[in-house]
Amino acid sequence: MKRFVRSWAAVAVAGLTLTGCGFGGGDGQSEGGSTLSFLVPSYSDGTKSLWEGIIADFETAHSDVNVELEIQSWDNINDVVRTKVQSNAAPDILNIDAFSGFAADDLLYPADEVVSANTVADFQQSFADNASIDGTMYGLPLIASARTMFYNTELLERAGVAAPPKTWDQLLDAAKKVAGLGDGVYGYGMPLGSEEAQGETSIWTFGNGGSWTNGSTIAVNTPANLEAVTFMKRMIDEKATQPDPGASDRTPMLDVFIQGKIGMVVALPPTVGQIAEKNPSLKYASAPIPTRDGQPMTLGVADHLMAFKNKGDKQEAVKTFLDYVFSAPVYTKFVDTEGFLPTTKSGAAALAGKKEIASFLEVLPSARFYPSTNPQWATTQGAMQSLMGQIGQGKEPRAVLDEIQAKANG
Amino acid sequence: MMTNKLMEVPAPAISARRQARRDLVAALPWLLPALTLIVTIVLFPAGYLVWTSTRDVSVVGVDRGPAGFDNYVTLFDSPALGRVLLNTAIWVVGVVVVTLLVSMALAQFLDKAFPGRRLVRLAVIVPWAASVVMTATVFYYGLDPYYGVMNQFLVDVGILDTGFGFTRQPVPAFLVAMGVAVFVSLPFTTYTILAGLQMVPREVVEAASVDGAGPVRTYWSVIFPVLRPAIAVAVLINIINVFNSLPILRTLTGSIPGYDADTTTTLIFKYIQQDRQVETASALSVVNFVIVLAVIGIYLRVVRPMRDE
CATH class of the missing domain: 3.40.190.10 (Periplasmic binding protein-like II)
Incomplete structure (x- = not known):
């Protein structure tokens, strides 16, 4: 009973906090600017400061957009997102592995509505395909990993x-x-x-x-x-x-x-x-990796950014922020610091000489992915x-x- | 129970009902904070739980409409459920019975005066003061087959040739978890019984010994009846706690595939975190709640621990 009460108390408190967040966002709106909620998982101990740095630089250049960062561990992030969606308080931008469930419930903007055409064109084709359902791209591949x-x-x-x-x-x-x-x-x-x-x-x-x-x-x-x-x-x-x-x-x-x-x-x-x-x-x-007949193969994994429609009033602000994140210098620094593989053409070119990831970049062309677009x-x-x-x-x-x-x- | 007892107290004859109502209204402002708390953090969430168990919720949390009893059907169709219910029964009965027997012995020991008793009593509290997750994690790493100190010890003294994966197979891992559960349940149970022992009048024990009763007879005929309410409270609270215990099993058996080492409580979390089925998890939570109520009802009816001698 104690556990029962305690866990539900936590849910109730979380619910109240979320509603609070929702109202907070509305207040930001009335001042003429936009507040974007941005939920990310922690890849390493440095993830938080890395994002904080990117957001601070972004806000200096765009004083009308305010980004509120929330970090969760990989153990929790799925539960957190589900609770938020269930209480109609989805983040404006989310960084997570799979996007298909959200897309299936029609919660996401298609990629071309929240980033510029140049940004879309910069994604490597295999990652863009892996982020699309029936030809519509919903996920923005942020980082990749291979084995x-x-x-x-x-x-x-x-x-x-x-x-x-x-x-x-x-x-x-x-x-x-x-x-x-x-x-x-x-x-x-x-x-x-x-x-x-x-x-x-x-x-x-x-x-x-x-x-x-x-x-x-x-x-x-x-x-x-x-x-x-x-x-x-x-x-x-x-x-x-x-x-x-x-x-x-x-x-x-x-x-x-x-x-x-x-x-x-x-x-x-x-x-x-x-x-x-x-x-x-x-x-x-x-x-x-050894395979049955020696054909090269690796398992590729990509994590994505995705933008939630929510009330539909923040599309422009989301677009400004996402284009900034995927601009070559910002993006390259992020991927390089976290030690993963880039998903953009400009990022791959910039990091081609990094020797820690060389053996992984080599096998990337033969990457196979999880069918993560299947709901x-x-x-x-x-x-x-x-x-x-x-x-x-x-x-x-x-x-x-x-x-x-x-x-x-x- | 308490409230029942209070309400049974016979009221004085003079327009008692009106007086009681007036008292209640007068008391309301003072009761309001507590009532608000109960409604918002107990009743509302419990109601929401039952509501969710009858909805069709998508993997990302969108409510797609009513589902009737489909979630319960899914739950009862699960082939793992039989084994999980059996595990739950073994888990609760095993842990509570062993805890009770060990605690009764420990309490008896701690009731005797001996040098350093205070230190020993303190030592018994330690597992209580430590976080359960921490205790379980210490056992998990200690029993690791590659670098666990407990495994290393067993190898060094020659009991094992190489480290044994205690936490890698369902049955040994479940037994280890039960051991840890007993370990963390002992302090509370021991102290509850110890408190009961302090209430046994010395004269009665002396009288029994004068009448020629041996220690065993004295314990069961004189001391045990006095301990009855203390044991009843300890058992009741242990049943609820052990039944709902998540951290020990999750830490020690969480990496084991399949459902052979799960109880209903850990299965709820597997439904949420691995299968992403909040609605099935809610249905199981409701079932869990009903089971715990039934078990306590049966315990109170059959054992009648609260009856006055």
Whole structure:
């Protein structure tokens, strides 16, 4: 009862605060200017000051527009946004991964109504396509991330693996050899915990030519996906992975790699910085992600900015701000500081020489994306996060995929 | 319960009803703040919860209209629900019973005078003073198979060959969580029973021993009846707390796939955060509320802990 009362009290207070925010926005309007509410997730400890700097510079140049920044953690932001939408207090601009649910409920401005034609033209085509539903672009791709395989050169050498694996069979073989070294060393790190099970699984299914959609509907239990997941289970059963992959989250598992106890993992751009900070003496190198037949493939992820219609009276102010954010110097500084990959042509040109992200920019052309434009994807992704790890606990791949498909169908 | 008792007090005969009404009106300005608080933070949200459970809410939070009992149908169709309900029963009964037995022993021990009793009593409060999330996190990292100190200890003393993933499989993780739940429930329960023990008149115990009763007989026939109300309060509050407990299970079993280590309370959060189904989560919350009321009703009826001897 206590928890019940307390959590509802929190909701009630949040509700009251939100209404307060709504009125606050109205006041700003009457003074002749516009106040934009801007909700962003925290990518790193520096995200807040980075945005504050950008907003301060923007407000100096545009005294009639006032931007109110709100930062949330990735753990909370989905709940916060849903609560705001439910109480008719959506932010004017939101930074988050998926936009399709909002677009499906007709809450968003199309991109060309809130940024100039030049800004739209500057987005790289693959990201623009990934941000569009039926040819209409709703999301403004802000940052991108890709994956590549990191391997511990010392462990692979000791295990007698001459070159990093390119195919699944080579990966299985190499991982078993590394695991054979014993002494708490594992071959391949497979994080199927709830943090990002959908990421690891997509790396395998996409590496088998699989896909999560069948045109317009979510298709999880297809033969190609089943084959990929079956091979994942084989990796687990033959002890080529760390123990209990079903309950391993990516972040703590990468720490084990950074400690030098895992042979190979699929890593992200920020991993480079984490290794430099936590264990600079780690001897590692990167290689393309192994796929079934060795075709290059990487998992691309893009986060987007999106503008909510709300009362429809702030479109001009939103446009001024978004054009400013995507102007080359401002945008390049943002992406560079956060350590991600740029989604604009001008940003890619400016950052082409940065060596931390070079190995990721290289694989970007072969990037495959989540079907995040499908409104059912959010549910599917959640089901994968909570259910996929069961293959590491003895459950049959077919049964797990069927279970996720059932959730996706609703 | 309290209010019932108060209302049962027989009123004096003289136009009692009118007098009572006048008193109520006079008291209203003083009651108003409390009433406002109850309405805005208890009744309104509870009503909104029931309302949401009958609506069709999209994944991003847009209310798409009435859904009747569809959300309840979705909920009861879920294949995971049976196991989750069983887990919930094991969780509540297991934690409450073990907590009660350990607390009764601990309270008995702390009631005796011995040097350093004050320090030991303080030590028992510590798990209570620490944040539950913090305690659970300490256990989670301590039991980590790669760098956990508890695992390292078990390896060093030779009980295990390599670290064991206590928190990586549903059954061991659930048992660990129950252990932690007992650990954090002990202080309150122990102190409630200890307070009860202080009310046992020394003369009665002495009389029992003069009459030739052994320690066991003395405990069950003399001390236990006096403890009854204290134990009743402790059990009731523990049932509610343990049933609604989220942080321990979420910290210790949150990364485990599937629903084999979930109770109804953690399932509510999985519905919200992973499936993004606020309406199904609301339906389950309503069911949760009904279950807790039913359990307490049954407890009060069957055990009759409050009856006067």
